[in-house]
Amino acid sequence: MRLIEYEGLSLLSEAGIPTPRFRVVSDPDEAVKAAVEVGLPVVLKAQVLVGGRGKAGGVKFAESLDEVERIAGALFGSEIRGERVGRVMVAEAVKHSEELYLSIIVDRASNTHLILASRMGGVDVEELSKRMPEKLIKVSVDPLIGLRDWQVRRVSSLLDLPSGLAPKIQDIVRRLYEVYRAFYCDLAEINPLAQTEDGRLIALDAKLIIDDNAARMFGFRFGGGLDAEREAEKLGLNYVELEGDIGIICNGAGLTMATMDLIHSLGRRPACFLDLGGGASAEKVYEAVKFLFNRPHVKLVLLNVLAGITRSDEVAEGIVRAYDEFRGSKKIVVRLTGTREEEGRRILESRNIGYFTRMPEAAEEAVRQLATSS
Ligand code: GDP
Ligand code: MN
Numbered sequence: 001m002r003l004i005e006y007e008g009l010s011l012l013s014e015a016g017i018p019t020p021r022f023r024v025v026s027d028p029d030e031a032v033k034a035a036v037e038v039g040l041p042v043v044l045k046a047q048v049l050v051g052g053r054g055k056a057g058g059v060k061f062a063e064s065l066d067e068v069e070r071i072a073g074a075l076f077g078s079e080i081r082g083e084r085v086g087r088v089m090v091a092e093a094v095k096h097s098e099e100l101y102l103s104i105i106v107d108r109a110s111n112t113h114l115i116l117a118s119r120m121g122g123v124d125v126e127e128l129s130k131r132m133p134e135k136l137i138k139v140s141v142d143p144l145i146g147l148r149d150w151q152v153r154r155v156s157s158l159l160d161l162p163s164g165l166a167p168k169i170q171d172i173v174r175r176l177y178e179v180y181r182a183f184y185c186d187l188a189e190i191n192p193l194a195q196t197e198d199g200r201l202i203a204l205d206a207k208l209i210i211d212d213n214a215a216r217m218f219g220f221r222f223g224g225g226l227d228a229e230r231e232a233e234k235l236g237l238n239y240v241e242l243e244g245d246i247g248i249i250c251n252g253a254g255l256t257m258a259t260m261d262l263i264h265s266l267g268r269r270p271a272c273f274l275d276l277g278g279g280a281s282a283e284k285v286y287e288a289v290k291f292l293f294n295r296p297h298v299k300l301v302l303l304n305v306l307a308g309i310t311r312s313d314e315v316a317e318g319i320v321r322a323y324d325e326f327r328g329s330k331k332i333v334v335r336l337t338g339t340r341e342e343e344g345r346r347i348l349e350s351r352n353i354g355y356f357t358r359m360p361e362a363a364e365e366a367v368r369q370l371a372t373s374s
Contacts (some may be wrong), residue, residue: 008207018177019065020091026231031072049079058075096195106277116137117139147174163305183210187207241271247295248365249289250275251310263367286317300366323353336356336357
């Protein structure tokens, strides 16, 4: 499981590795407030899991609050290499003169941990090892013996940094190794590790891939899922993060479980589920649908509601509002039946939304749409 940048940076920071001050926000207004808190100038970074965000336009600098608002406005809802931006990091823009590379990986060929380091940070390590393998320092660590001091000193002497930085890089290597071991990482990477003119080293980006079981044990979920659950709670939504790609919204626990089983039986996996409970208003449905549209791993939303106390027209209104807000860019399939069904149907028919009254048909349509899109 790959952690999203801010989760990784938080772990590094907790382990005592210097990182920039940052906040994670979910709309332009919050971005402006965050910029005031961390201090201008700032860098706005799309919290997506795809690599090479910088090149793909996911990392932008802002000098003023106006700029923060404008750039954040453009970032939110945009797509970086096919992944929708639902969250942005606002980080202090650290002025630096050099970019280093530092990582620790599992080396399956030799069954060791491998420390990789380079003065040529900022670029992809694959590219670096292809184009300038001599610039990539490799020190392997026997997992049974653990990290020895001479290995740390070797990394630092091969990097050949200005003298004052040697103890700092050594400290970071040790701490990164601790994170790597403690979280059962397959990869713990800092790229770039910035070297500032006043002689500091600061981790500007973190890529941590941790063992799936360890991730569960430590409460990490794909793409900041635990955070998502907390956020949903604040909105009064009953949300549970999973790892597939179909986001499920239902009313009532029984219907929710039945819908999940149905998706599984069709060979797909739910990305999450959200139980609206009884008597959901248009507003609540709107919040729920929007919330799922914003989850990076949700490729399609399947909403399955049996209207009783809940009214179909309210549900339909909420759906349409969220759908329009995303200008139809997100996929949703709806099964809606019961109270005020006709009114609900009419509202939905004005949009290009798959609508069904029977549950198996809706689930099949959801799976079909995903199969044709990927
Ligand atoms: P990636 O493209 O997904 O790896 O995103 P990074 O977080 O590594 O950012 C890409 C590039 O943006 C880095 O190599 C830096 O040159 C630059 N960058 C990122 N964060 C900062 C920052 O806080 N300050 C400055 N000056 N540059 C940054
Ligand atoms: Mn990077």
